[in-house]
Amino acid sequence: MHTPDFDVVVVGLGAMGAATLYQLAKRGVKVLGIDRFTPPHDLGSSHGDTRITRQAVGEGAAYVPLAIRSQQIWRELESELESELDVQLFEQCGVLVMTSSATAPAADSAADFTKHSIELARRNGIEHEVLDAAQIRQRFPQFAPIHDSALGYFEPGGGYVRPERCIEAQLTRAQALGATWIGGETVTALANEDGLVRITSQGRSVTAGKAIVCAGMWSSELLGAPFDQLLRVCRQTLYWFKLAQPTPFAPRSPSFIIHGASEAETCYGFPPVPGEGSMKIATEQYSATSLPDTLDRQVSSAEAEQMYRQLVAVNFTGVTPQLVKSAVCAYTVTPDSGFIIDQHPRLANVTVVSACSGHGFKHSAAIGEALAQRCVDGRSDVDLSAFSLQRFSSGQAL
Ligand SMILES: Cc1cc2nc3c(=O)[nH]c(=O)nc-3n(C[C@H](O)[C@H](O)[C@H](O)COP(=O)(O)OP(=O)(O)OC[C@H]3O[C@@H](n4cnc5c(N)ncnc54)[C@H](O)[C@@H]3O)c2cc1C
Numbered sequence: 001m002h003t004p005d006f007d008v009v010v011v012g013l014g015a016m017g018a019a020t021l022y023q024l025a026k027r028g029v030k031v032l033g034i035d036r037f038t039p040p041h042d043l044g045s046s047h048g049d050t051r052i053t054r055q056a057v058g059e060g061a062a063y064v065p066l067a068i069r070s071q072q073i074w075r076e077l078e079s080e081l082e083s084e085l086d087v088q089l090f091e092q093c094g095v096l097v098m099t100s101s102a103t104a105p106a107a108d109s110a111a112d113f114t115k116h117s118i119e120l121a122r123r124n125g126i127e128h129e130v131l132d133a134a135q136i137r138q139r140f141p142q143f144a145p146i147h148d149s150a151l152g153y154f155e156p157g158g159g160y161v162r163p164e165r166c167i168e169a170q171l172t173r174a175q176a177l178g179a180t181w182i183g184g185e186t187v188t189a190l191a192n193e194d195g196l197v198r199i200t201s202q203g204r205s206v207t208a209g210k211a212i213v214c215a216g217m218w219s220s221e222l223l224g225a226p227f228d229q230l231l232r233v234c235r236q237t238l239y240w241f242k243l244a245q246p247t248p249f250a251p252r253s254p255s256f257i258i259h260g261a262s263e264a265e266t267c268y269g270f271p272p273v274p275g276e277g278s279m280k281i282a283t284e285q286y287s288a289t290s291l292p293d294t295l296d297r298q299v300s301s302a303e304a305e306q307m308y309r310q311l312v313a314v315n316f317t318g319v320t321p322q323l324v325k326s327a328v329c330a331y332t333v334t335p336d337s338g339f340i341i342d343q344h345p346r347l348a349n350v351t352v353v354s355a356c357s358g359h360g361f362k363h364s365a366a367i368g369e370a371l372a373q374r375c376v377d378g379r380s381d382v383d384l385s386a387f388s389l390q391r392f393s394s395g396q397a398l
Pocket residue numbers: 011012013014015016017034035036037039043044045046048050051052053185186187188214215216217218219222236237238282329330331353354355356357358359360361362363
């Protein structure tokens with residue numbers, strides 16, 4: 001076997017790749033990162049100012065240790081970069097998960113998500129409060145009206161992280177610790193060669209002992225089967241509406257997830273980030289799929305008007321119809337909405353990390369750490385076995 005050019009090459013430097021590069025560099029690994037754009041950028045799945053973080057992750061118990069560890073890593077990074085950071089990476093403003101509808105009791109499955117969060121918090125000793133409609137009205141007047149059937153889960157330790165800043169911070173630290181990274185270069189092929197992995201991009205061809213592919217919505221394009229059968233790219237739209245003056249939406253107002261009576265009444269959002277006077281809100285859609293290169297990246301005025309009419313005007317007080325900005329982002333979704341973090345089924349020493357089905361950011365720092373631990377120690381502190389590819393062929397989807 002020849003000596004590889006690098007111990008590890010990380011393909012894609014968004015949320016997952018930047019975290020992995022940083023954690024590998026921290027462990028003294030000779031690592032190269034390559035991205036098709038210059039991260040942080042607004043063309044993948046990690047832009048839009050804010051991402052919700054919560055510890056009682058209603059999507060499943062396997063996620064809880066990743067969310068908790070990621071919050072610790074954001075704080076570690078904040079202290080490592082103290083003099084260089086002008087804002088916090090992690091705003092611990094709390095998170096409110098609510099099953100609530102302005103018009104009718106919410107659907108049972110939606111109630112399950114809030115109840116599941118409560119159960120997980122109880123089981124894992126996560127600080128939280130369970131709120132009924134009267135308590136939500138009294139504590140959080142910005143969410144109004146609230147149906148009498150509403151159920152709330154409030155986690156004071158949750159809040160939001162700043163995705164672009166987290167990526168930038170980890171790339172900055174990685175570089176300071178000896179990592180090399182290159183932007184504006186697309187990896188076009190991965191192949192096994194003489195016990196190593198050969199990584200070919202537009203600009204170079206290098207060998208590595210291992211490769212970790214974090215290519216987000218471009219994963220299918222780069223990796224082919226079986227990922228092209230498992231991953232769907234779903235366009236999502238984000239809206240920032242100007243707050244009224246005065247407004248109950250203080251900067252320390254919690255991030256929120258509202259499960260309404262139907263998918264159309266379900267949304268999530270954020271308080272204004274420090275220094276800005278708008279509230280960000282978004283819905284989720286899983287029915288229409290897109291291709292990364294032809295994704296419609298414009299939000300139309302009709303979409304913005306519909307969002308205000310159907311969700312903002314109905315669920316909140318103190319928010320004006322004035323659209324401050326909007327963005328398009330994409331979820332890359334697996335059949336069970338869980339993550340894929342596993343070895344490539346045909347390429348030895350290649351690990352694939354999916355773009356995590358629209359709920360990955362809050363876990364990304366710890367995923368990077370776990371991948372680096374696996375490379376260096378052969379095992380990770382957090383168990384990643386729930387995210388295997390095998391579950392799709394054995395019918396044991398999450
Ligand atoms: C609208 C929206 C809201 C979300 N809200 C939340 C939330 O509140 N909380 C939460 O936890 N998660 C949330 N998520 C999910 C989370 O943001 C994603 O799971 C996560 O950011 C995905 O990170 P990634 O690294 O997999 O993908 P990306 O950040 O997109 O990174 C992939 C990178 O790979 C690069 N790349 C691709 N192909 C190649 C190639 N061939 N060669 C070189 N480079 C390549 C791309 O340029 C890109 O930089 C949300 C996602 C979206 C879209």
